[in-house]
Amino acid sequence: MTNVKFMRLPENLDLPLPSYATPGAAGMDLQACLPDGDVMVGPGCIALVPTGFSVEIPSGTEMQIRPRSGLAVKQGLMIPNSPGTVDEDYRGPVKVALLNAGKEAFTIVHGDRIAQAVIAPILRPQIVEVDTLSETDRGTGGFGSTGVKG
Template sequence: MADAVLFRRTDANPDLPLPAYATAGAAGLDLRACLPDGPLDLPPGGQVLVPTGFYVALPPGTEMQVRPRSGLSLRHRILVPNAPGTVDADYRGEVMVGLWNAGDAPFRVEHGDRIAQAVIAPVLRPPVREADALPPTARGASGFGSTGRR
């Protein structure tokens, strides 16, 4: 069994539940907005950094990938601009979520709203070396649509 992900409340968070998986098959933990002083209005095109009210300690060899919630993205065009955002295993600050309103209408974020999801993933750290040449592949240097649309 993997080591536990540890969460510690910030002083601003007296009441939010721990980040949790919404269903037995969910890949991501729901992250909530910690806004005890009142809601936040995100105008169209606006970006904001939203606190979650939790510090985190991840198991060694893992990262936390912060991703948009599909319902917010599809219905309201609320995105995580650097998705997936990475929280490193050695980070001990508060988990924050960048939100971007790519929609045409203002969007209100309330205290306790589920604003993003966090996927805990393994991290590979192979050695890094410089090379005079790279091994060839059938694809080579072709990129950005080179494999076609269908």
């Protein structure tokens, strides 16, 4: 079993460690660390919300920050760079960028579950420049080239 190490920051006096809500959950919940007051995110606005932790993840992994489906569907709260990436060598505070794509302002309160974090393996392949690429049936067909209906 590998470990993910979370270090509590001085402003985080009471939040529990990020955790998995169910035994089958892929992502661990991240909570808003807002001991000095709530954050209101207006429609079309982005807020950078602290979690109150720094993290050390295993070598060869990244921590992907993803939206919580309930907040996305019910409130329109999304992660604009989804998934956000925390690199294995980053040791600073973990913060979550939240975009309010909804029509009404949304208030984030200290302790709210605002995102989920997934630890995922990464590949670091060798970069090679070539003159040609292999042929495929799809070829250069881009956005929408395979159609909408099956």
